[in-house]
Amino acid sequence: MVMYERFRVSLIPALLALVGCALPGGPAAEDGPILIDGGTVVAMDQAGTVLEGGAVLVEGDRIAAVLAPGEPRPEGTRLIDATGHLVIPGLVNTHGHAAMSLLRGLADDLPLMTWLNDYIFPAEAALVAPDFVYWGTLLSSVEMLKGGTTTFADMYYFRDDMARATIDAGIRSVTGPHVIGFPTPDFASPEESLANAAEFMERYRGHPTVVPAVAAHALYTTPLDAVEAAFRLAEQYDAPFQIHTVEDPSEDVTAREQTGMGVVEALESIGALRPGTVLAHSIYMSDEDLARVAAGGAGIAHNPQSNMKLGVPRAAPVAAALAAGIPVGIGTDGPASNNDLDMFDEMDAAAKVQKFMLGDPAALPAETVFRMATMGGARVLNLHDEIGSLEAGKRADIVLLDTRRPGLTPLYRVYSHLVYAARGSDVTTVLVNGRIVVRDREILTVDEDEVMERARGFGDRVREVMAGVGEEGDAR
């Protein structure tokens, strides 16, 4: 049995990057299988298996077996002692804009257009470039991994730098080309963005941790033909397709003016409501919209905290969507409008806001919400054969959460604690694709201090930009 000191010794980012390059996303083959034993395994399989004193065996990038308490353990494994821990599938964050962590807390509590026009857009116009996207995405990837998120779907600019950051962090990402109907920091038009987008899709096809995906910003910002062109690219590669959908009632009005159809109907008209299409937000969905989505097989990324913070006066109809058989996952949205990337917080909010909106404490029970954050999210991203549960054959995306603190003691029901009482800081160990990326609450893949130092540097530049547009940007 080999213990973990070796990981500490090898904590030189450049070296790890090299290893990650030679064996992308996986541990060195000679490290051999990993046995996570002695905790409570919360499998999130169809049967809802929970095994107190169970074990998970990892071989290479896959789960080889989930073992019941009495079953014999294989020899010659590296042991991860899960005593006092819950062993859960890595959480799946179905919607966000990770690089915006560099703008988190720059401004809040403002009407949407003031927030965007006076703060976010000027800062983005001045600063969004490959290095901003790389370091911002890295910062967020570290926050997410340390909080138990092993997969996230992202929409932002400079796709290559975004993908590179997620590879360096060791997190699984769903990301790629993005179109919007006006010039962005990376491209002058949707056409230009799509011109060499196939290259990205080809490069990452079959990549162990980057799932290439295509995004169109929204129908209110992007002409339907550009949305369709983006969707066709996704279709061609059987890739996820992401789009913001009815976050505001005005979106349907705009879509009707421009296409004669509401947003969801317009997406249906181009065939885009297929499995793997991620409809972010989906707040103002009518019953007819839900029926269309259910018929097509698309999924919903529910972002309760961002929506609430921006003053949207209703929540996505999650209980109704689930009842209609629609895959529903949970997302944090960008860290500038949330303002954290803690999926435990987000689960808690998802459960509570639905109960609040429906006046029903039984709406979205804890187990349903935890399923949304794991298998539900995996289904939304059309990755449910690969991730989302602890089952033999799936990718080894595994999180250990320490329950030995006063706020989680005693423990009666695992789902209750996971949704209502746990938080990202309870996570101690994280595996992505069979590789240990967080151990004893420390990130092993990158130099966290360097990431934060770079982030502070961008913070200084943001403050300068804001001073230039008449904002103080002080530490208040």
Next chain:
Amino acid sequence: MVMYERFRVSLIPALLALVGCALPGGPAAEDGPILIDGGTVVAMDQAGTVLEGGAVLVEGDRIAAVLAPGEPRPEGTRLIDATGHLVIPGLVNTHGHAAMSLLRGLADDLPLMTWLNDYIFPAEAALVAPDFVYWGTLLSSVEMLKGGTTTFADMYYFRDDMARATIDAGIRSVTGPHVIGFPTPDFASPEESLANAAEFMERYRGHPTVVPAVAAHALYTTPLDAVEAAFRLAEQYDAPFQIHTVEDPSEDVTAREQTGMGVVEALESIGALRPGTVLAHSIYMSDEDLARVAAGGAGIAHNPQSNMKLGVPRAAPVAAALAAGIPVGIGTDGPASNNDLDMFDEMDAAAKVQKFMLGDPAALPAETVFRMATMGGARVLNLHDEIGSLEAGKRADIVLLDTRRPGLTPLYRVYSHLVYAARGSDVTTVLVNGRIVVRDREILTVDEDEVMERARGFGDRVREVMAGVGEEGDAR
């Protein structure tokens, strides 16, 4: 300069209890003054002072001075290095039932009456006794202290054991006699509860950390004359008075049937809407009710997460109450209906649910919410001359929060991070009444492992009771 190793050496609970007995709530006099230097001081004084590189000087149980970056520092102090930290007033939790941590997660997602009648009441009937209250309150006190809460107001049974637990933990508490119109584990009637209640009030009058207070459960459970008798006792001792108020619309109906007045009007009729009266929940307050409360000077304890989780379809009218000049604080409610005691979570939810309900992102900005959790709560409890801000002369209830993690980097505005991005686990050091009770994220006053071990023992007994009433109480 004396460093902190001495606190580690003295980590024998019995010994500390002894010291706490000799010098209740304060450090040994020979320890001398403490200087908290090098962080960003968020004072929450009237001017909203924020001092990057400021310092707080503590002498005995009080704050002696708040020093600006350039001001000379006194000699001969024990230094607490606050580099990278925010230095904030201890958070004030204005409403809860701490001992119910032993029932956290026993059952959730149920209609209120099913939850109470099938789970909470049977468990309480079988188990609530002095030891249950002592250990449950201690468990919650540790959770709260480690999460930055230095004062909490509580309503539960066995007041002496409750008070003893908070003294042993080293947290400031607002607690005492409690009346309700039916037999409880400690008393057969409100009259019996009040019979020797003055004893409790006398014993803790002037206590350094226990603020004796009187509670009446609610008008829908307790006759108005018993509520009035309890209030008179509070009045006699100039003590806080706590009561659940219009958490449900039926409460006004019941009150009208029994008294000819709505709940708030009935409280006004006995003079109970005075400063120091804590109206917990206050969800279904009409404009007339708010005007009555504003005129009387009572305060509101807002419990957003508990209310949402129990499916209450609206939030307390906090923005309107603040506009009317009513003191508003934040509370977690009991850990069985929340399910955590993290005031950072609660601030986040308070801001977001108000924006959601009002459809206004500008409702309850971060600074307003942080004020609610500090000075606002202090005003609600009528303790604003003693706690709630970092100002010379106030009790030294001080919290250090480490901002050096990816989720809090970069830092643009302290209130934004405090409300929307920080969490209890970011707290590293806590002083209550000048005494260091949490250091490097470790509780110094009690043996945390022992507290959790006892809590698990109660968990086993709860499971047995539940098995007896036909519930499995398994680990699912």
